[in-house]
Amino acid sequence: MAFTIEINGTKRSVDVDGDTPLLWVLRDVLGMTGTKFGCGMALCGACTVHLDGSAVRSCITSIDSIGESRITTIEAIAATPSGEHIQKAWLDHQVPQCGYCQSGQIMSAAALLNEKSKPSDAEIDDAMSGNICRCGTYVRIRNAIKAASQAQGKRG
Amino acid sequence: MVKTFSASSSRLSRRQFLVNSAAAGGSLVLGFSLPVDGSAAAAAETFSPNAFIRVSRDGQVTLIMPYVEMGQGTYTSIPMLIAEELEVELGQIRLEHAPPDEKLYYNPLLGVQATGNSNAMRGAWKPLREAGAAARLMLIEAAAKRWGVDASSCHAKAGKVIHASGKTLSYGELVGDAARLTPPKAISLKTPDRFTLIGTSAKRLDLPGKVNGTALFGIDARPSGLKIATLAQSPVPGGRVKRVDDTAAKAIKGVRQIVRLDDAVAVVADHMGAAEKGLDALKIEWDDGSHAALTSEEVYRQLEQAVQGRGAVAQDVGGAEKAMASAAVRVTASYRLPFLAHATMEPMNCTAHVHDGVCELWLGTQAIARVQAAAAKTAGVPLEKVTVHNHLIGGGFGRRLETDGAVRAVQVAMQVDGPVKLIWTREEDIQHDLYRPSWVDRIEAGLDRDGRPLAWINRFAGSSVVARWLPPGFKDGIDPDSVDGAIDLSYAIPNVHVEYARVEPPGIQTGFWRSVGPSHNVFVTESFVDELAAAAKRDPLAYRRDLLAHNPKTRAVLDLAAEKSGWGTPLPQRWGRGVSLQKAFGSLLVQVAEVEVAKDGSVRVHRVVCAMDCGTVINPDTVEAQIQSGVMFGVTAALYGEITLNNGRVEQGNFDTYQMLRINEAPAIEVHLVSSTEPPGGMGEAGTSGIVPAIANAVFAATGKRLRQLPIDPALLKT
Numbered sequence: 001m002a003f004t005i006e007i008n009g010t011k012r013s014v015d016v017d018g019d020t021p022l023l024w025v026l027r028d029v030l031g032m033t034g035t036k037f038g039c040g041m042a043l044c045g046a047c048t049v050h051l052d053g054s055a056v057r058s059c060i061t062s063i064d065s066i067g068e069s070r071i072t073t074i075e076a077i078a079a080t081p082s083g084e085h086i087q088k089a090w091l092d093h094q095v096p097q098c099g100y101c102q103s104g105q106i107m108s109a110a111a112l113l114n115e116k117s118k119p120s121d122a123e124i125d126d127a128m129s130g131n132i133c134r135c136g137t138y139v140r141i142r143n144a145i146k147a148a149s150q151a152q153g154k155r156g
Numbered sequence: 157m158v159k160t161f162s163a164s165s166s167r168l169s170r171r172q173f174l175v176n177s178a179a180a181g182g183s184l185v186l187g188f189s190l191p192v193d194g195s196a197a198a199a200a201e202t203f204s205p206n207a208f209i210r211v212s213r214d215g216q217v218t219l220i221m222p223y224v225e226m227g228q229g230t231y232t233s234i235p236m237l238i239a240e241e242l243e244v245e246l247g248q249i250r251l252e253h254a255p256p257d258e259k260l261y262y263n264p265l266l267g268v269q270a271t272g273n274s275n276a277m278r279g280a281w282k283p284l285r286e287a288g289a290a291a292r293l294m295l296i297e298a299a300a301k302r303w304g305v306d307a308s309s310c311h312a313k314a315g316k317v318i319h320a321s322g323k324t325l326s327y328g329e330l331v332g333d334a335a336r337l338t339p340p341k342a343i344s345l346k347t348p349d350r351f352t353l354i355g356t357s358a359k360r361l362d363l364p365g366k367v368n369g370t371a372l373f374g375i376d377a378r379p380s381g382l383k384i385a386t387l388a389q390s391p392v393p394g395g396r397v398k399r400v401d402d403t404a405a406k407a408i409k410g411v412r413q414i415v416r417l418d419d420a421v422a423v424v425a426d427h428m429g430a431a432e433k434g435l436d437a438l439k440i441e442w443d444d445g446s447h448a449a450l451t452s453e454e455v456y457r458q459l460e461q462a463v464q465g466r467g468a469v470a471q472d473v474g475g476a477e478k479a480m481a482s483a484a485v486r487v488t489a490s491y492r493l494p495f496l497a498h499a500t501m502e503p504m505n506c507t508a509h510v511h512d513g514v515c516e517l518w519l520g521t522q523a524i525a526r527v528q529a530a531a532a533k534t535a536g537v538p539l540e541k542v543t544v545h546n547h548l549i550g551g552g553f554g555r556r557l558e559t560d561g562a563v564r565a566v567q568v569a570m571q572v573d574g575p576v577k578l579i580w581t582r583e584e585d586i587q588h589d590l591y592r593p594s595w596v597d598r599i600e601a602g603l604d605r606d607g608r609p610l611a612w613i614n615r616f617a618g619s620s621v622v623a624r625w626l627p628p629g630f631k632d633g634i635d636p637d638s639v640d641g642a643i644d645l646s647y648a649i650p651n652v653h654v655e656y657a658r659v660e661p662p663g664i665q666t667g668f669w670r671s672v673g674p675s676h677n678v679f680v681t682e683s684f685v686d687e688l689a690a691a692a693k694r695d696p697l698a699y700r701r702d703l704l705a706h707n708p709k710t711r712a713v714l715d716l717a718a719e720k721s722g723w724g725t726p727l728p729q730r731w732g733r734g735v736s737l738q739k740a741f742g743s744l745l746v747q748v749a750e751v752e753v754a755k756d757g758s759v760r761v762h763r764v765v766c767a768m769d770c771g772t773v774i775n776p777d778t779v780e781a782q783i784q785s786g787v788m789f790g791v792t793a794a795l796y797g798e799i800t801l802n803n804g805r806v807e808q809g810n811f812d813t814y815q816m817l818r819i820n821e822a823p824a825i826e827v828h829l830v831s832s833t834e835p836p837g838g839m840g841e842a843g844t845s846g847i848v849p850a851i852a853n854a855v856f857a858a859t860g861k862r863l864r865q866l867p868i869d870p871a872l873l874k875t
Binding site: 016017019020021023024025027028029031032033034035036037038039040041043044046073074075077078087090091094095096097098099100101102103106124125126128129130131132133134135136137138139140141142 | 362370408427432550581792812822
């Protein structure tokens, strides 16, 4: 059946089964490939997007569960204050290696800063431990989140 | 030691990279075709002095990358080598993946067009700087001729030729003239004191696209008319499809077609959501074939049996058997290592379009020419009818040296009208990998009265990946990878005997896995040296140091690690420090791990200190990143990595059963580099093989319990 969802500020209509994961609507139906497939079971976080500013795993988020919620993907995260700081910190700290998981890492980190402007190490662990990086960029992810938090704090 | 595989005697020499052919029509016509903007007219507008550089009249400098980017930073380090000599700034260049061409883009250390074994920078170090220098010299000569001045009065900088008088010509303005010149015969390269790029932490060129979602991996390819497919392969290796009931699958919205292969079934759909739903709805009956009863224990039994007998002699120095008989103390141990999956974050995938006698592929691969050849064979078309579009790689670690993903996609595409992207589920990816071999070692040493090793005898058994992947590399029962890290140890041991028995596990294919041979051998040798230190009642670092008196370069790296780690300073109860020393991939690495063993036996790696001599450092930040990365990969293997078999089936499936290290478990990592002007050593894998024994040795220091099998079993460490 047809669903209309709001992605990055634009209404989009798709005709798929209601149980279709948002991930595949984004990637295969709408051609937005920045959001990645890693596990299909919410175990790795590569598919993380925001629903109303909070991180969700799009691989287990069915299209019929979204309703009026606003979806934000990596393609538009730069337009959010936390997203902009996170992306800049990611470049300053040269975080990505293969880069495949990094869309998800950035979305999780941006959601964290939306909720906690000065996250502690434990809060970073809590928010980021659902995102696997096989290249092991964890040390840099932690440092970049702290730098982004500081930069965001300065700007207020 | 640099490992050299020679797959063919007819490889071009390095000099032949610098193609020397007659000029025609305002551009240098080369003996190969590059993807020059798609038209012959465009080709006439460029200066392409060799296979790696193309300058267009508008001044755009394009570098063609002979090695792939899979996270290790080659798409920055290779441009740094070329740009250093070409005299262009990194911000001025555009990068392009090399097409399949074994002659132009082969890896001189492997003999084939592939990126692996931590040797991209070792292979590229001289030829790619020479490629840049040759182009620069031709552009300078072209400018000097235009001006009627001596070339020695000109130099190049930031994409321009500058005369002593101050006048300049941009590279773009010199394209036509430079293309008519003959490449220089003599090229002198910059001495290290004149480097302006090499040795700097230049920002990676591939990162902007990796933080905003625009970077394109193989899985992101979307040729027009694309369908998406996923598949189920026989759960038992060698099994076949007996019966398929696809009634329910076909009724699912978006499912277009079911493709039946001999040993797999694929569901083709409008999107992966429908394809996966279709796959779940398929009822497949398998004929499991001859491996239906295979277990991990059976694999180990075959390996144990092999090490009781003789293998091929990999190293024999002095008289180890005789010296063993005269030893004051004898130490023996047996080690076991499991199969490991690669678990790249980007699951296996490939897009293929087979039609009208041609085959077009889109994927990320470490070995593009092999993919082209395998696709041609599968599709039954000539090699030149196969086009391969390479992409950024969402994790390689050796997995994407293989062609099985491409072959599967071609098999499916041959039955589908239009292009089809075949995506493996995570479960398929884990259960149909080509695994790091499982190994068994029986190792024995004889010590003199002072505890110094007199004799060392190591017999090990496992699969030879080289024998399958590059058969000429396997000779007289030995290949250089399987024994790497087991022979030519850094330590002074007068009598050494090492044997390797090749045993291929029934039905299971093995593959190169990050840190390859040393992932096994360094674990065994560095754990066992630690056992010898314990038998000699010596501090394990001091014991190693004594055995390196003849080897000051290695000793200096050990000393640096000792100093930076605070070796010998007190730690809390149930904490321990362990050291490992490794000579592999052309680099020396010493790692010290600090671990804590909880009362429930779980192991936490808190801190890792790495000291490294990897020769010339091209990009210090990349080196640090690669060590950090390699360490996390190794910690994952030490704590969690194990693929097990039961009833012929792999028992792990997704990240719940094949666990990865997560940020809350990640150690702090320090990297300390020894300054050097030697040629660069390999970096991508070293951190992985070294950290595993450092952790095991630290656990011994913390608990007195020796780990001879991986992954670490907390039940053994419980108090």
